[in-house]
Amino acid sequence: MIQNMMSVDLEDYYCDLPFHTWNKFQSRVVMTTKTLLDLFDRYKIRATFFTLGYIAEKHPELIKEIVSKGHEISSHGYYHMDLRSMTKDSFEQDLVKSLEILRTIGGEKVLGFRAPFFSISENNLWVFEIMKKYLKYDSSIFPTKTPLYGISHAIRNPYMISNENPLKEELNGPLLEIPMATLRIPFLGNLPIAGGFHLRFWPTSLLKLGIAKINKSGFPAMIYIHPKDLDPHMPRVPEYAWHYYWGLDNATKKFESLLKNFRFSSVREVMF
Ligand SMILES: [Zn+2]
Structure with missing residues (x-):
């Protein structure tokens, strides 16, 4: 049975808002992350x-508790900035x-990065020039097209990026890209099934089909969750659209069903 990759975007529920507003909110991240850690233990x-x-x-x-349980810490940036609105210098500093x-x-060297909001598009592929200097892998590309993110024709399985074009593969390339899991539907394109909102939105059977198909083609699937995705009591944030709250009540049950039916580990253990 193939080992898939489980990832958590570790942030508080208010971190999609601008940084200067964050101190208005009451943090829930310790409690919600501990719930997630218990699930992973189970x-x-x-x-x-x-x-x-x-x-x-x-x-x-x-963070120390997460490390002590054998999980891997990678970077999601400092300020949760959308890379599509950053300069090269500000991205590198962050x-x-x-x-x-x-x-x-x-206490360990950090190997990987995920862009906030999956904000790598065809217009900011320069981010790879900077990532190559510091990292071994990136896991930000979503090979799909949604109103919020995605590169519809991107490679769907983990690959070493080419120096000239990060959307192309090169066997001895400088950085490993681990795209988010998608389900290819003929004539329609790639459906995002990797987790978060998709986990809360799609039926569990579709998510399982997607992971099984990726595994059948010989590759591990990359799945993600936010602590807030499993928090039915996430406070209402006026700026947040419906998709932040959709399906919160059933999310834990659906997530557990994936944990029961597939094998998962960290990127470090599966790929390095
Ligand atoms: Zn995030």
């Missing part, structure tokens, strides 16, 4: 936690700041 699963530098600085004891904090608190 099913003996290790995961990669793409962690915001901001969260690590605020809750170092939580990335390096997060890497230093995560390394200091987690």
Whole structure:
């Protein structure tokens, strides 16, 4: 049975808002992450936690607990910025700041990164030039097309990026890209099934079909969850659209069904 990859985007429920508003909100991330850690313990699963530098600085004891359970800490940036609105310098500063904090608190070298909002598009592929300098892998490309993100024709399985074009494969390339799981539907395109909102939206049978098809083609699937996706009591945030709240009540049950039916581990254990 193929080992798939389980990942957590470790941030608080309000982190999709601009940074200067964050201090207005009451944090729930320690409680919601502990619930997730208990689930992983129950099913003996290790995961990669793409962690915001901001969260690590605020809750170092939580990061230490995650590491002590054998999970991997990777970077989700410091300020949860949309890469599509950043300059090369501001991205590099944000990335390096997060890497230093995560390394200091987690005590291990950080190998990977996930862009907030899956915000890698065909217009900001320059981010790979910077990532290559510091990282071994990236897991941000969503080979689908949604109103919010996605590169519809991107490669669907893990691959080494080419130096000239990060959307192309090169066997001895400088960085491993691990795209988010999608289900290919003939004539329609690639359906996003990797987790988060998709986990809450699609029936569990469709998610399982997607993972099984990826595994059948010989590849591991990359799945993700936010602690807030499993929090039925997430406070109402006026700026948030319906999809932040859709299906929160059933999400844990659906997520557990995936944990029961497939094998998962961290990126570090599956790919390195
Ligand atoms: Zn995020």
